[in-house]
Amino acid sequence: xxxxxxxxxxxxxxxxxxxxxxxxxxxxxxxxxxxxxxxxxxxxxxxxxxxxxxxxxxxxxxxxxxxxxxxxxxxxxxxxxxxxxxxxxxxxxxxxxxxxxxxxxxxxxxxxxxxxxxxxxxxxxxxxxxxxxxxxxxxxxxxxxxxxxxxxxxxxxxxxxxxxxxxxxxxxxxxxxxxxxxxxxxxxxxxxxxxxxxxxxxxxxxxxxxxxxxxxxxxxxxxxxxxxxxxxxxxxxxxxxxxxxxxxxxxxxxxxxxxxxxxxxxxxxxxxxxxxxxxxxxxxxxxxxxxxxxxxxxxxxxxxxxxxxxxxxxxxxxxxxxxxxxxxxxxxxxxxxxxxxxxxxxxxxxxxxxxxxxxxxxxxxxxxxxxxxxxxxxxxxxxxxxxxxxxxxxxxxxxxxxxxxxxxxxxxxxxxxxxxxxxxxxxxxxxxxxxxxxxxxxxxxxxxxxxxxxxxxxxxxxxxxxxxxxxxxxxxxxxx
Amino acid sequence: xxxxxxxxxxxxxxxxxxxxxxxxxxxxxxxxxxxxxxxxxxxxxxxxxxxxxxxxxxxxxxxxxxxxxxxxxxxxxxxxxxxxxxxxxxxxxxxxxxxxxxxxxxxxxxxxxxxxxxxxxxxxxxxxxxxxxxxxxxxxxxxxxxxxxxxxxxxxxxxxxxxxxxxxxxxxxxxxxxxxxxxxxxxxxxxxxxxxxxxxxxxxxxxxxxxxxxxxxxxxxxxxxxxxxxxxxxxxxxxxxxxxxxxxxxxxxxxxx
Numbered sequence: 165x166x167x168x169x170x171x172x173x174x175x176x177x178x179x180x181x182x183x184x185x186x187x188x189x190x191x192x193x194x195x196x197x198x199x200x201x202x203x204x205x206x207x208x209x210x211x212x213x214x215x216x217x218x219x220x221x222x223x224x225x226x227x228x229x230x231x232x233x234x235x236x237x238x239x240x241x242x243x244x245x246x247x248x249x250x251x252x253x254x255x256x257x258x259x260x261x262x263x264x265x266x267x268x269x270x271x272x273x274x275x276x277x278x279x280x281x282x283x284x285x286x287x288x289x290x291x292x293x294x295x296x297x298x299x300x301x302x303x304x305x306x307x308x309x310x311x312x313x314x315x316x317x318x319x320x321x322x323x324x325x326x327x328x329x330x331x332x333x334x335x336x337x338x339x340x341x342x343x344x345x346x347x348x349x350x351x352x353x354x355x356x357x358x359x360x361x362x363x364x365x366x367x368x369x370x371x372x373x374x375x376x377x378x379x380x381x382x383x384x385x386x387x388x389x390x391x392x393x394x395x396x397x398x399x400x401x402x403x404x405x406x407x408x409x410x411x412x413x414x415x416x417x418x419x420x421x422x423x424x425x426x427x428x429x430x431x432x433x434x435x436x437x438x439x440x441x442x443x444x445x446x447x448x449x450x451x452x453x454x455x456x457x458x459x460x461x462x463x464x465x466x467x468x469x470x471x472x473x474x475x476x477x478x479x480x481x482x483x484x485x486x487x488x489x490x491x492x493x494x495x496x497x498x499x500x501x502x503x504x505x506x507x508x509x510x511x512x513x514x515x516x517x518x519x520x521x522x523x524x525x526x527x528x529x530x531x532x533x534x535x536x537x538x539x540x541x542x543x544x545x546x547x548x549x550x551x552x553x554x555x556x557x558x559x560x561x562x563x564x565x566x567x568x569x570x571x572x573x574x575x576x577x578x579x580x581x582x583x584x585x586x587x588x589x590x591x592x593x594x595x596x597x598x599x600x601x602x603x604x605x606x607x608x609x610x611x612x613x614x615x616x617x618x619x620x621x622x623x624x625x626x627x628x629x630x631x632x633x634x635x636x637x638x639x640x641x642x643x644x
Numbered sequence: 645x646x647x648x649x650x651x652x653x654x655x656x657x658x659x660x661x662x663x664x665x666x667x668x669x670x671x672x673x674x675x676x677x678x679x680x681x682x683x684x685x686x687x688x689x690x691x692x693x694x695x696x697x698x699x700x701x702x703x704x705x706x707x708x709x710x711x712x713x714x715x716x717x718x719x720x721x722x723x724x725x726x727x728x729x730x731x732x733x734x735x736x737x738x739x740x741x742x743x744x745x746x747x748x749x750x751x752x753x754x755x756x757x758x759x760x761x762x763x764x765x766x767x768x769x770x771x772x773x774x775x776x777x778x779x780x781x782x783x784x785x786x787x788x789x790x791x792x793x794x795x796x797x798x799x800x801x802x803x804x805x806x807x808x809x810x811x812x813x814x815x816x817x818x819x820x821x822x823x824x825x826x827x828x829x830x831x832x833x834x835x836x837x838x839x840x841x842x843x844x845x846x847x848x849x850x851x852x853x854x855x856x857x858x859x860x861x862x863x864x865x866x867x868x869x870x871x872x873x874x875x876x877x878x879x880x881x882x883x884x885x886x887x888x889x890x891x892x893x894x895x896x897x898x899x900x901x
Binding site for chain 1: 696698
């Protein structure tokens with residue numbers, strides 16, 4: 165009941181994160197060329213090798229073509245009009261929270277992101293990225309005691325260059341795809357996490373991304389390394405103001421797990437999705453990939469994708485180490501005119517590797533929701549196993565759901581199972597629950613929560629309630 | 645308590661008339677049985693009283709506690725104390741019985757200004773109710789009607805009725821598909837739940853349910869109308885004679901109007 169009440173209190177706040185913050189920006193001229201790339205690197209006082217990394221990526225990008233193989237149509241971003249770097253003015257390195265621009269702090273308070281440590285959710289360390297720049301990382305000291313490095317990627321480039329140099333681009337090479345190449349050239353900030361050998365990260369790590377500036381793209385870069393016998397759980401949340409123009413978000417996330425290490429990566433994505441007619445909203449074109457480098461390692465992706473006008477996203481796992489495990493749990497909700505083409509890739513290279521894919525797609529309004537997944541079992545991957553389950557739920561008569569599974573097996577001992585279902589939230593189901601006293605919106609919320617249960621239970625506890633609420637709000641009034 | 649006046653109903657958008665002037669009065673504390681052959685409009689009547697959106701009332705009225713409820717949404721009717729035990733209970737995968745019932749109970753309680761129960765209080769409350777329909781506690785953690793046998797689904801409806809304590813319960817063919825033991829359990833449950841402050845309407849094909857639950861009034865529906873009403877002995881007469889002898893009554897009445 166408390167959940168229902170929370171839902172009701174939010175009625176009328178269609179997208180409650182749509183406000184803008186009025187801060188002074190240090191802006192770059194629009195458009196992109198080698199000088200801009202150099203300028204970004206210079207601004208950030210980067211070492212030579214980093215500048216070279218960017219320039220190489222930029223040159224590769226200029227030779228690449230924008231992809232169009234997915235199930236979505238939209239007006240391509242105008243790359244020469246975008247701003248590739250945008251940072252709140254006067255942001256030298258901060259030593260304490262008091263030095264953060266009060267307006268930015270206020271923004272995070274409005275979003276419910278607890279920057280002040282005393283107000284923090286128990287045991288969650290937060291790195292907040294505002295437009296392109298990391299604003300503040302909390303709980304740094306406590307994490308340092310455990311030997312965990314958690315900071316912005318810019319700081320990591322300065323303070324831990326050997327680690328960044330070794331791992332950045334090792335899972336998602338700059339040439340990997342059009343958007344990864346662009347990101348590699350112009351990324352402005354992001355989060356970095358290093359968990360040393362035999363260490364269990366003492367708290368949940370969290371990054372909160374906020375796009376504020378209207379014309380800026382957000383290109384953040386996340387790199388997480390879990391050494392032997394270590395464990396880390398990481399969560400990212402995303403919001404943006406409402407603008408009529410589309411904004412581009414092209415992130416790259418790389419995860420590396422060594423022997424017996426485990427990384428759990430969760431996303432609650434609630435970028436602005438555009439209005440009823442499909443005007444505005446974020447283009448969410450991200451490349452997320454994890455490498456299970458070590459034996460018995462495990463990487464688990466959990467995502468709740470509710471926002472963005474267009475989402476193209478396939479968090480993947482490369483299962484190199486023997487007995488390594490890859491998991492993908494996904495709920496993708498589309499409403500109005502949103503388009504989502506999302507899924508995963510599980511690449512089995514090691515022996516006895518195992519992957520699980522649970523995907524729940526919910527489409528409402530005039531939206532289109534596609535699952536696209538690839539399971540690849542290489543020649544040497546003896547006894548590899550995959551289980552995939554892709555369920556789609558339709559609400560109303562004007563939305564679409566699609567499933568595109570690709571399976572490729574070069575080893576006869578491999579075992580791949582794929583199950584798929586499609587259901588429609590029916591008038592009878594809603595009537596039944598209404599007869600039991602629930603409002604129409606609560607009925608839909610309950611049905612959808614039941615449908616997604618297997619995935620939602622994978623989210624860290626602190627965020628499960630938030631996820632439930634978000635689903636309810638997202639689908640409010642979707643049955644006309 | 646419930647007064648149905650000259651109720652005419654069509655399927656929304658189709659124009660086929662299903663109910664052709666139903667009149668029925670149910671007073672507080674009474675048990676009514678509505679019988680009739682397939683397609684006579686019994687189940688439709690129950691769904692319309694509960695507010696199913698598929699149907700359109702073209703004429704007449706439904707008065708509940710002195711006020712028309714035609715404009716009320718199904719959830720508002722539920723808050724007012726109306727309960728429908730479904731002929732075909734709907735599956736809700738991933739949602740436990742416990743979750744649904746707590747949400748239902750608290751929503752209805754809140755709408756009546758009663759105190760809501762927290763999960764622990766609710767657990768105590770709901771366990772007492774389980775005994776009424778002879779169900780085990782693990783039943784609470786199963787998804788609503790998902791993978792239930794036909795008999796379990798019907799028992800679940802009566803269990804929900806026990807938890808929500810409606811003022812007026814419409815039981816749509818709750819007896820069909822039950823074996824004799826299950827029928828006895830369900831009937832016992834209904835008898836225990838009935839008291840002088842609430843009313844029960846049993847919609848059924850068969851007289852056998854009425855061996856366990858004694859109705860105050862029996863009505864026969866044929867062709868979208870109530871063609872005959874009487875006491876409990878009418879059910880026995882139907883058992884013996886079938887519905888044929890009443891068919892002519894329906895036609896005569898129809899032409900008379």
